[in-house]
Amino acid sequence: MFVWVPLPIMKDEVTDSNTAADLKLPSDDLFSILADGQRRTVLFHLRQHRAATLDELIDVLIEIGPEESSTIERDSVQTSLLHSHLPKLEDYGLVTYDPNERIVESIALRGAIVEWLDLAVRQQLRYESTVDSDDRDDQTEIRVLLVDDEPGLPETIAAYIERENDDITITTATNPLEAVTTLEDGSFDCIVSDYQMPAVSGLDFLKAVREKDTTTPFILFTAKGSERIASEAIATGVTEYVQKAPGTAQFDELSERIRKTTARS
Numbered sequence: 001m002f003v004w005v006p007l008p009i010m011k012d013e014v015t016d017s018n019t020a021a022d023l024k025l026p027s028d029d030l031f032s033i034l035a036d037g038q039r040r041t042v043l044f045h046l047r048q049h050r051a052a053t054l055d056e057l058i059d060v061l062i063e064i065g066p067e068e069s070s071t072i073e074r075d076s077v078q079t080s081l082l083h084s085h086l087p088k089l090e091d092y093g094l095v096t097y098d099p100n101e102r103i104v105e106s107i108a109l110r111g112a113i114v115e116w117l118d119l120a121v122r123q124q125l126r127y128e129s130t131v132d133s134d135d136r137d138d139q140t141e142i143r144v145l146l147v148d149d150e151p152g153l154p155e156t157i158a159a160y161i162e163r164e165n166d167d168i169t170i171t172t173a174t175n176p177l178e179a180v181t182t183l184e185d186g187s188f189d190c191i192v193s194d195y196q197m198p199a200v201s202g203l204d205f206l207k208a209v210r211e212k213d214t215t216t217p218f219i220l221f222t223a224k225g226s227e228r229i230a231s232e233a234i235a236t237g238v239t240e241y242v243q244k245a246p247g248t249a250q251f252d253e254l255s256e257r258i259r260k261t262t263a264r265s
Contacts, residue, residue: 033092034117034177037184038077039085043117046095046106054102057081142262143187144170147179147205148194148221160251161258168258176205183209188216189262192254195222195229203229203236210237217261221254 034040038061045052045060052060058077086104089095094113097104109117144161148154154172161168171188173179175197183191191209195202202220209218217239222229233241240257244250 029092033088033094033113034180036085037181038080039089040117040181042081042085042089042104043094043106043109043113046104047109047114047117051103051105054078054081054097054104057104140167142168142189142258144168144190144192144258145173145179145182145188146170146192147173147176147197147202149174149197150194157251157254160248161255164252165255168255176200176208179205180208183213190217190219190258192219192221192258195220203232206233206236206238217258219254219257219261 034043041061041064042057045057058074058081061077061081062074086095086097090097094108095104095106142165146154146158148157154174158170158172162170171182171186173182176193177200179191179193193202193205197205202222206218206220209216214237218237219240219242220229220233220238221242221244223244239261242250242254242257
């Protein structure tokens with residue numbers, strides 16, 4: 001099993017003149033890069049080893065994959081690397097690929113990209129730890145993923161709803177990247193997301209979810225209420241739209257909407 005061990009950020013690391021040591025990418029570009037699990041894995045591996053052969057990266061992706069590998073699967077992984085992931089990472093100046101030597105090398109894994117990588121890893125480890133220690137029957141629970149960037153609010157909402165509803169369990173994320181990582185590692189009966197978040201809005205997150213999953217209920221829970229936001233959310237595939245309000249009544253309403261959308265009572 002491939003195990004990723006976080007490395008310290010070396011402020012005095014020496015780079016050559018072609019290295020984008022001060023590479024600054026917009027947050028939406030970072031989200032686009034790291035939203036894909038295979039790209040994250042490639043960057044994790046390169047951060048540890050700086051360079052790797054194409055075959056090494058294929059082996060790593062197969063090893064952490066959900067299914068047993070075969071010749072066809074190996075060819076598929078190689079195709080996705082050569083025609084999708086590596087070109088995208090090269091376009092953003094994060095890696096170089098030598099097709100003659102079949103070697104991939106990292107050239108700009110510093111700053112924000114490293115922070116986001118660390119964030120994704122921490123979230124994945126927290127989620128796996130929770131799953132390993134949770135012996136409850138998932139069939140009796142409504143599993144909810146809650147995404148909100150306001151400090152302390154996700155934990156407050158989760159604590160209240162879980163205290164008032166024995167059959168609802170909530171996993172929290174503080175930004176869409178954490179949420180995407182969590183969704184890749186487990187299944188949920190419902191997703192609840194804030195609208196106004198830095199870098200990636202709740203609607204952008206909804207669009208990303210709907211590209212891969214058109215059925216899981218998605219509730220937009222936000223203080224920003226307008227006909228424009230509501231209509232755009234409906235057009236994008238939102239299931240429910242709940243407006244934030246003072247007091248705990250808003251959490252009770254959210255709980256009711258969660259039950260309604262998951263068709264449980």
